[in-house]
Structures are given as structure tokens and as C-alpha cells.
Amino acid sequence: MNSHKVLVFTGAGVSAESGISTFRDSGGLWDNYPVELVASPSGWRNNPKLVLEFYNRRRANAAQAQPNPAHIAIAELEKKFDVTVVTQNVDDLHERAGSSRVLHLHGELSKARSCLDENLTYSIGNKPIQLGDKCELDSQLRPHIVWFGEIPFFLDEAKNAFKDAAYVLVVGTSLQVEPAASLVNSAPFKAKKIMVTLEIEHSPKGFELQRGKAGQLVPLICRQWLTRA
Numbered sequence: 001m002n003s004h005k006v007l008v009f010t011g012a013g014v015s016a017e018s019g020i021s022t023f024r025d026s027g028g029l030w031d032n033y034p035v036e037l038v039a040s041p042s043g044w045r046n047n048p049k050l051v052l053e054f055y056n057r058r059r060a061n062a063a064q065a066q067p068n069p070a071h072i073a074i075a076e077l078e079k080k081f082d083v084t085v086v087t088q089n090v091d092d093l094h095e096r097a098g099s100s101r102v103l104h105l106h107g108e109l110s111k112a113r114s115c116l117d118e119n120l121t122y123s124i125g126n127k128p129i130q131l132g133d134k135c136e137l138d139s140q141l142r143p144h145i146v147w148f149g150e151i152p153f154f155l156d157e158a159k160n161a162f163k164d165a166a167y168v169l170v171v172g173t174s175l176q177v178e179p180a181a182s183l184v185n186s187a188p189f190k191a192k193k194i195m196v197t198l199e200i201e202h203s204p205k206g207f208e209l210q211r212g213k214a215g216q217l218v219p220l221i222c223r224q225w226l227t228r229a
């Protein structure tokens, strides 16, 4: 455990106050779109046009959103700490707030990738991906998103970052999706561990649970850690 290292683990709740829908709150994305149709390899095989339209809409929405006080406070931790942000989110609000090390476990809306080689990715900003858009291997481009049944990125790197942290802040996740959710179990016993969420049945072992909005609570926590550093 390194006293200088902070690990921030985020989910959709950190971007909710930026106007980006979460997944499992009432009215969330999965209330309106059946996961298997728009976020699975079978959905892609059966109706790639529907999948492309779903992510084109989310990409345009995310591009309109602005970082909120939670994203900004997390970025400001870098003034005194070595911060790793491990996020389940596919928006780029952490980067736009100034965070310099962000591991996107579930991919990124601002990238497209080859269907033949997952290492062939292309930055597309907020542009849509259309049927017929091809990679350099002449295969259809797909969203650079980890769909259900696919393996998340950066799992080993993320786990090591958890193990090394003296401070762990978990923000805005229901901890319902594996293997991402189990990463919190790698936080050191002696680390300072806080979880911010609106509601959850249980908080992970050893975490102090703070119920409330990320935009309000996260700046207070980060200010406290910066003052003590």
C-alpha cells in the first residue's frame, strides 16, 4: 500500500448529474432497451443497425454532457496524490475534467474498433458509426464497447491499482456487474475506503457508506483527503 496512491472506482452514478442515464435506476437505459438486443454479441449479429443507432445516440448524448463537480474533484486529487481512475463508464467526462490516468473497463464511446482485431481501435470523437464504415482490414467497424459476455479491459492493471492504494473511493455503482464489481475486494484492509451512492443494499466489506449525490459528497471527501495529505 502506497500512502500517496488513490484509487477511484466509478459507475454510471458519477455521470448522472451530467445528464447521462444510469442503467438500473428507474427509467434507466435497461428499462428502455433490452440488453440482449443492443449490448451483446448476438444482438450485434442479429441487427447491427439497431446496435449502431443505440450507441450513436449515447455517443451524441455523452458529447453534449459536461463534467460535474464529482468528476472535477476527482481530477483535483492529482494535485497531491497519484490517482488511478478505474471506470465502468464509457463516457470521457473523467478525462475532460482533467483526470490523467483513466482505465475504461467497459470500453469508450469515443472509439470504434475492427470486428476482426479488437486491438485495432479508431478515435471517432462524437461521430456516428454507420453500416458500411470499415476498418483497415475491410471489416465493419463496431463500437469499442465491452458487451455482455465479452471480457472487460485492464482487469489486471485495475486489480493491482486497487491493491496499491491507501485511499479507495467508490462512486455511483450498483456493484451488480462482474468481474468489475469484485475489484473492490482487492482494496487493502488498511486503506481508507469510502463508497458514495444513492442507494444500495450492502456496501462492500470495510467501506464507509455515504448515501447522497456524487456532485455534493465527492468534492467534500476529496477536499478532506487533500487537506490531510
Ligand code: APR
Pocket (backbone or CB within 6 Å): 010, 011, 012, 013, 014, 016, 017, 022, 023, 024, 025, 028, 088, 089, 106, 171, 172, 173, 174, 175, 176, 177, 196, 197, 198, 199, 200, 212, 213, 214, 215
Ligand atoms: N450520485 C451518486 N450515486 C448515484 C447517482 C448520483 N447522482 N445517481 C445514481 N447513483 C447510483 C445508484 O444508486 C446506483 O447504485 O449509481 C448506481 C448506478 O448503478 P447502475 O445503473 O447499475 O450503473 P453501474 O453500476 O455503472 O453499471 C455497471 O452495468 O450495464 C452494465 O456496462 C454497464 O458499466 C455498466 C455496468
